[in-house]
Amino acid sequence: MELLREKDHVFLDFDGPVCDVFARLPASEVADRLQRLIEPEVIASSDPFDVLRFAASCGPNAAHVVERQLTRFEGEAVALISPAPGIAEVLRDWRAQGFTVTVVSNNSVDAIRSFLGLHDLVEFVRGISARTTSDPALLKPQPALLDAAVTALGTSPVQCVMVGDSAADILAARAAGVTSIALAKTPAKRRALGALHPDALVTDVADLRLAP
Known part of the structure; x- marks a missing residue:
């Protein structure tokens, strides 16, 4: 994924790329x-x-x-689910390549922190920018969570890339001035996210790894 090589910081959505939050509790x-x-x-x-x-x-x-x-x-x-297949390997790869990873999600900070700890993924994640209030205006597709992540890193939006599997991820990235990579595992999702013209589109988590 050459687009990733141009960046320093990866913003990663939680529900979808990292795990399927409601797989067991619908x-x-x-x-x-x-x-x-x-x-x-x-x-x-x-x-x-x-x-x-x-x-x-x-x-x-x-x-x-x-x-x-x-x-x-x-x-x-x-507490009922496991990480998405391949995501641990991707996170290890990103760390080896020198990227910082921030989970940027509409899910709660508490749930994300709990999941990362349960599955020994904490060491791969620099920060979490996620839901801490009841105000939906601070959630994606609004850019607030991405803006907060940029500020926390002391960087600029052009050095960041958002990886997500929903329209909200792509729209929030665009509003924040952050490059977007859509993860679309099904034909329907490829059509839906492709119509939003993300900067790149991949069909599998493994496509996010960087060749040595």
Whole structure:
């Protein structure tokens, strides 16, 4: 991946590239549980983050309650899963090549830190820029998490690249002035992310490794 060689810092999304957060505790079940906290208001979505955004529109108290519970569910979910195939090798490769890696994610800092520790991945990750509040305006596709990561590293956006598997990752990178690499493992995802014109698109985690 020659595009990576031009950069110093990798921003890596968590849910997807590193692991499948809701593989064992389905996102639809989490969304349903969260919606019970704001009844009688119910939205037609199986995405927990849609529920959080809706809760925020109801007021800061509702958003706080839903976000705290979402953090608990994420903690439960990541305790049940393993790292994505090949990601540990990619992280080792990046460290050997001198990159710093920051996990940049809409998931909670607590869940990410727990997962990295559980699977001995902490040594490969320089920092975490992830959800710490109930304000959805600070989450991707807005650039706030990427901006915070750039600031924490004391670098500039042009020295960074965002690797993610969602539209939110590509849009947030563009808004932050950061190069984007889309990870698209299925034909449907390749079509969807390709339409957003990321700077590069790969179909497998292994494609993110650098040849010696």
